[in-house]
Amino acid sequence: MRITVAEDSTLLREGLVQLLVAEGHTVVDAVGNATELRYSVARDQPDLVLVDVRMPPDFVDEGIRAALEIRHRWPHVAVLVLSQHVERRHAAELLAGEGGGVGYLLKDRVSDIAGFLDAVDRVGHGGTAFDQEVVRQLVRADAPRRSRLSQLSGRELAVLSLVAQGYSNASVAAQLFVSQSAVEKHMNTIFTKLDIPPDEHRNRRVLAVLELVREA
Numbered sequence: 001m002r003i004t005v006a007e008d009s010t011l012l013r014e015g016l017v018q019l020l021v022a023e024g025h026t027v028v029d030a031v032g033n034a035t036e037l038r039y040s041v042a043r044d045q046p047d048l049v050l051v052d053v054r055m056p057p058d059f060v061d062e063g064i065r066a067a068l069e070i071r072h073r074w075p076h077v078a079v080l081v082l083s084q085h086v087e088r089r090h091a092a093e094l095l096a097g098e099g100g101g102v103g104y105l106l107k108d109r110v111s112d113i114a115g116f117l118d119a120v121d122r123v124g125h126g127g128t129a130f131d132q133e134v135v136r137q138l139v140r141a142d143a144p145r146r147s148r149l150s151q152l153s154g155r156e157l158a159v160l161s162l163v164a165q166g167y168s169n170a171s172v173a174a175q176l177f178v179s180q181s182a183v184e185k186h187m188n189t190i191f192t193k194l195d196i197p198p199d200e201h202r203n204r205r206v207l208a209v210l211e212l213v214r215e216a
Contacts, residue, residue, distance in 0.1 A: 001124045004044060005030040006037040006051040006063060007082070016050060016110070023117055032056065034066035041070055041077060048101075048124040053083040061087075067094055071102070080123045082107050103129035103166075122166045128209050129166040148211060151193040159186045164209045 003025050007013040010032070017027045029040040033056045041049060049070060055063040064087070067079045071094065078101035081094060085106070094102065103123040110116050119129035152160065155176075162172045169187070173180040187205070191197075196207050 001025045001048055001120075002028050002044070002046045003048045003050060003120075003124075004028055004037065004040050004046040006032075006034070006040075006049065006055065006066070008032045008052060008055050008059075012107075012110075019113065019117075020120070023120075025120075034062040037063075037066050038069065041074060045074065046077060048078040048080060048120065050080050050082060050120075053081060053087060064094060076101075078102065078123045078126070080105065080120060080129065082110065101126045104131060104134050105129065106131045106133055119166060126203070126206075127166055128164060128206055130164045130209075132165055148194055152190060156186050156190050156193075159183060160190055160208060160212055163187070163205055164212055 003020055005013055005016050005020070005027060007016065007030075013030050013032065017030050020027050028044045028046050031037050031040055037049070037051060037055075040046075049067070051067050052063045054060060055066075064081065067081055070077055071079055079094070080103040082105055094104065101123055103119055105116070105119060122129050149157070158176060159172055162175060167175070169180050169183045173183045176183070187208075190208055191204055194208055194211050196204050196211070198204065199207075
C-alpha cells in the first residue's frame, strides 16, 4: 500500500515510517505540517494518509481540516486520523461522509503494533477503524438526539460498536460470547432498523457505522 504520513513529531513520524516500511508498505512521503500534506496528496495520490489532528502552525485542528479536504477532493484516498484525545465533533465531521476508508485512533493505540497495522490495512482497503474510546464516547447515552439509533437494543448497539472498531462477525461473536449466526441476525436487524437496504455499490456495514457517527 502507498502511504503518506503527516505528523509534526519527528520521532513519531520516523517511527511510523519505519514500522510501515517493515510491514511491506511504501511510504511515498512523510511531512510535518498540513500545507505540505495537501501538496503531497495532490502530487502522489497515495492509497492512505495517516494524519495527526493538531499540526503546525497553531496546533489546533490543522490536520483534521486537511483530512476533511482530502476526503472531499480525493475520495479514493483513505484517511486514518491519529489524535491524543477524543475530538467528538471532529470525529463526527470527518466520518459523516459517504463510504469507508476512514478511521480515528488515539495515539496510544499505536503502541499496540499489531492492532495499529490491522487498522491501517482495514482502512486502506475501504473499511473503518475507530478506537474503542472514540466509539464509547460516540455511543454514550444521548437518546433524545438519536432518532434512529434509539431503535437499537442494547445488544444491537454493542454489536454495532464492535463493528465500528473493524471487527469481523466472528470476532464480534467471540467477544460477546454468542454464535456467529446470532451476530449475523443482529446485523440484519440493524440494517432493517436503520433503513439500510442491500446495495451492490456500497458496504452496508460501513453505512451502519456512519449512521452511528452522524447521530453522535
